[in-house]
Amino acid sequence: MARSRLTPERESELYAAVLDLLREVGYDALTMDAVAARTHSSKATLYRQWGSKPELVARALRHNKPVTLAEIDTGSLRGDFRALMELTDDCQMEKDTALMRGLAHAVHDNPDLHQALRELLVEPEIKGLDEVLRRAVRRGEIDPDNPALGLVPHMLIGAFVARPLIDERPVDHAFLSSYVDAVVLPSLGV
Amino acid sequence: MARSRLTPERESELYAAVLDLLREVGYDALTMDAVAARTHSSKATLYRQWGSKPELVARALRHNKPVTLAEIDTGSLRGDFRALMELTDDCQMEKDTALMRGLAHAVHDNPDLHQALRELLVEPEIKGLDEVLRRAVRRGEIDPDNPALGLVPHMLIGAFVARPLIDERPVDHAFLSSYVDAVVLPSLGV
Incomplete structure (x- = not known):
């Protein structure tokens, strides 16, 4: 086009x-x-x-989304996650989450929207996250055979979906940061 | 009533x-x-x-749901998760997931349904899971200060939501079991 x-x-x-x-x-x-x-x-x-x-x-x-995940490269996985979170402030994060929740709802009835979001949003983000993780493997931070390597998107989506559902609170930096420290990094052995 | x-x-x-x-x-x-x-x-x-x-x-x-989570008590956390998964076969799990996905959609427009599901389904399950985890702490399997203790529901919800979204496949025993082994247990230090 x-x-x-x-x-x-x-x-x-x-x-x-x-x-x-x-x-x-x-x-x-x-x-x-x-x-x-x-x-x-x-x-x-x-x-x-x-x-x-x-x-x-x-x-x-x-x-x-001003920066793609793959562009973040601070030299450590913990630093990369921290930089990723600093891209968005709490207010913006709450607005984005509300927007995505509304869209998740619309996706149910609109397969063409599902397809477009998948191609233009979900797949590039997953590829970017993969690149961040691959660099951590190359630096020796993560064992290349760690079975959690392919499950990081699942963990992160869980944080975004479950926070409002279970805790009835919006996702913010404090929560995401504690989730990354308590769940994501330990499962990766970092 | x-x-x-x-x-x-x-x-x-x-x-x-x-x-x-x-x-x-x-x-x-x-x-x-x-x-x-x-x-x-x-x-x-x-x-x-x-x-x-x-x-x-x-x-x-x-x-x-024939058995509540809190009733499962095999003597080890890994065993409890395994017993929990064995309650439902793959076909039933796929049917239940489809049902819950449809309801998650309906919840968006029906606050009274949201409230009823929260009180009768979500909160009892979270309490049951808490009981399973508390027993593992008492047995010495999990450090009582482990910060992942309050995040297990978030991890599990992530598995159920993200599996169809990212992998375009239904949640089944093989996936859940690898997720528990790769993410949930390591984050709890088990």
């Missing part, structure tokens, strides 16, 4: 408007008409650039 | 019918009328016995 027709600034503006709308009305009620009106662009432009609503939403969420 | 008016057999029959209907039509489309018709009982009886649809559904799910 000819994404180059938009300036990066304009693209950022559009993505921000999509995320605002998502928070305001949710995925199902979000229409390409509403995005067009909010951003003073034409629906034709939106469809030409992004093809579909699920792809536009997935790209807006992807754009919201 | 005068639950004693029904024989245990009749109560079991009713709960089984509720779970069948839940699987067939989902929570939102499940009506007290449909339960009454399916079980040849009157709606008045259902409301008298259970008060509301969320409570009936939560009690049916609770009834579906």
Whole structure:
């Protein structure tokens, strides 16, 4: 797709408007008409650039993550996790979690959204996390045969899903950091 | 509530019918009328016995769990987890997971269902798990100050949520057992 027709600034503006709308009305009620009106662009432009609503939403969420996991490289696994958490403040984390919870709900009824989120958000994050872990293995911090190596995404998703469910509190730095120290690093033998 | 008016057999029959209907039509489309018709009982009886649809559904799910966690006591934590998994076969586990996934979706729109599931299902399970862990602490298997002690439900929920999401496969014994061995027990120092 000819994404180059938009300036990066304009693209950022559009993505921000999509995320605002998502928070305001949710995925199902979000229409390409509403995005067009909010951003003073034409629906034709939106469809030409992004093809579909699920792809536009997935790209807006992807754009919201300023740094990919694989770029974090502090020299230790504990430092990498700490740097990863410092990318987002507690308020932003709470907003993002609410957004993702709403989307998890929408995914149930929209297989095309599921597919777009998987390709543009979940898979790149898992690959990035893999790269962070592979570097820790190369540094000798993790045994290459440690069976927890493939289960780190499962552990982290558990923290995000279970915190509101069990403790009825939002995920924040203090919780994530204690979870990484108590569960993730010990299971990896770090 | 005068639950004693029904024989245990009749109560079991009713709960089984509720779970069948839940699987067939989902929570939102499940009506007290449909339960009454399916079980040849009157709606008045259902409301008298259970008060509301969320409570009936939560009690049916609770009834579906034949043994409470706290009753499992094999003498070792590894043995307790193994016994816990052996309560459910893979086919049943897949059916239960599908059911819970549908309910997690319904919970989003029904705060009263959320409340009933929390009181009748989530809290008793967490208390049961706590009891299993407390016994392991008393036996000296787990350090009483281990910071992972309060995070076991989060780890386990992660396994159930992330397995279909990341690996696109249902949770089964082989996966759960490797997750317990690679993540849960090492984080507890067992």
